[in-house]
Structures are given as C-alpha cells and as structure tokens.
Amino acid sequence: xxxxxxxxxxxxxxxxxxxxxxxxxxxxxxxxxxxxxxxxxxxxxxxxxxxxxxxxxxxxxxxxxxxxxxxxxxxxxxxxxxxxxxxxxxxxxxxxxxxxxxxxxxxxxxxxxxxxxxxxxxxxxxxxxxxxxxxxxxxxxxxxxxxxxxxxxxxxxxxxxxxxxxx
Numbered sequence: 019x020x021x022x023x024x025x026x027x028x029x030x031x032x033x034x035x036x037x038x039x040x041x042x043x044x045x046x047x048x049x050x051x052x053x054x055x056x057x058x059x060x061x062x063x064x065x066x067x068x069x070x071x072x073x074x075x076x077x078x079x080x081x082x083x084x085x086x087x088x089x090x091x092x093x094x095x096x097x098x099x100x101x102x103x104x105x106x107x108x109x110x111x112x113x114x115x116x117x118x119x120x121x122x123x124x125x126x127x128x129x130x131x132x133x134x135x136x137x138x139x140x141x142x143x144x145x146x147x148x149x150x151x152x153x154x155x156x157x158x159x160x161x162x163x164x165x166x167x168x169x170x171x172x173x174x175x176x177x178x179x180x181x182x183x184x185x
Contacts, residue, residue, distance in 0.1 A: 031099055033106045033122065037129035040076070040122055042099075042106050046092045047078045047120050047136075051155070054130065074153040076122060076134050081147035082112045092118075115144040 028044040032053070039053035051071045058067040080087040092110040099106050105123040112118060117139040125131045138146060166179045 031101075033099065033101070033104050033124050035104055035124035035126045035129065038124050038132060040106065040124055040132060042097070042108075042122075045089055046087050046095070046108055046110055046118070047080060049074055049076055049122070052076070071155045073155070074151075076132060077151040077153045078120075078134070078136065079147075079149040079151060080112075080118065080136075080138075081149075082115050083145050084147070085113070087112050087118070111141075115142050116140055116146070 030041045030043065030050055032039045032041045034040065037055045039051075039055070041050040041053070042048070043050040052074045053069055054072050057070045057072065085091065091113055093112075095108070095110040097106070097108050103123075104126065105121055107119065107121040109117070109119045119137040119139075121135045123133045123135075125133055136148075140146075167176055168179065169176050
C-alpha cells in the first residue's frame with residue numbers, strides 16, 4: 019500500500035509481528051504508538067482492561083542545516099506499507115538538500131524487537147543532525163514521577179531518566 023496524500027484524513031495501519039505492534043503517524047519519521055501483545059492497563063475508568071501503549075524507543079529527530087524535519091519541509095513524500103514483510107517506510111526530500119529513506123520493521127525472529135534504518139543522501143552540502151529519543155506515552159505521566167538529567171562523564175552528552183514511584 020502506498021500513500022502520498024497527507025492533507026486528507028489519515029488512517030494508520032500497524033506493522034506487527036504478533037508480539038509487537040508499530041502504529042505509523044503522518045509526521046515524517048514518526049510512530050503514533052508502540053503496542054505490546056498481552057500488555058493491558060487494568061486500571062481504566064470503567065474497570066475494563068484496555069491495550070497499554072508502551073514507550074516508543076524508535077523515535078528520531080532529524081535536522082538539516084539546523085532546521086528540524088517537519089511535515090511542512092518534507093516534500094515529494096511517499097509512505098509505503100508492506101504487511102507481508104512487516105515493514106513501513108517513509109521517503110521524502112528535505113529542502114532540496116537531502117533525500118531521506120526511513121524504514122521500520124517488526125522483526126519476526128525476535129518477538130519484541132524492531133529495526134529502524136535511515137538512509138540520507140545529500141543532494142548538496144549540508145549539516146545533518148540526528149537525535150534518538152524515547153517517547154513516554156501520556157498514560158505514563160504521573161504526579162509522583164520526575165525526570166532526572168545526568169551528564170555522561172566529561173562529554174557534552176546527557177541522559178534523561180524517568181523516575182516513577184510505585185504505588
């Protein structure tokens with residue numbers, strides 16, 4: 019299945035391997051949610067269990083010459099879904115400076131694993147920035163949780179940790 023229309027209503031189709039479900043979004047390099055098989059939220063408002071949305075460790079933030087890649091500056095965009103091989107791809111051009119080909123696969127051999135691959139082809143001189151993120155779903159946000167930032171040794175890099183108290 020191929021999609022090139024991002025202006026009308028957008029409906030995601032998950033890529034899955036039986037244990038891991040990946041729900042694409044209409045934003046470039048984006049996943050709407052990550053779902054794990056047999057993981058349910060038992061504390062819903064009406065007492066009915068619902069599928070729990072998990073952490074998204076596959077999120078990427080790309081920038082070209084300091085400008086973040088967004089739906090507005092991603093042109094010639096094509097999304098492709100291959101359900102037989104369990105992969106979803108997003109291909110686009112950023113400001114005439116780079117072609118980006120992003121693919122995520124739900125791995126069949128490793129039940130709770132996925133593989134993300136990004137290929138960037140420079141069309142002219144540019145500065146590329148890549149940042150890997152772990153996105154926490156809104157359901158994880160609690161009053162008694164906090165985010166701690168720690169620097170890694172003497173490097174300019176830092177790590178953010180989520181500290182949540184158990185009930």
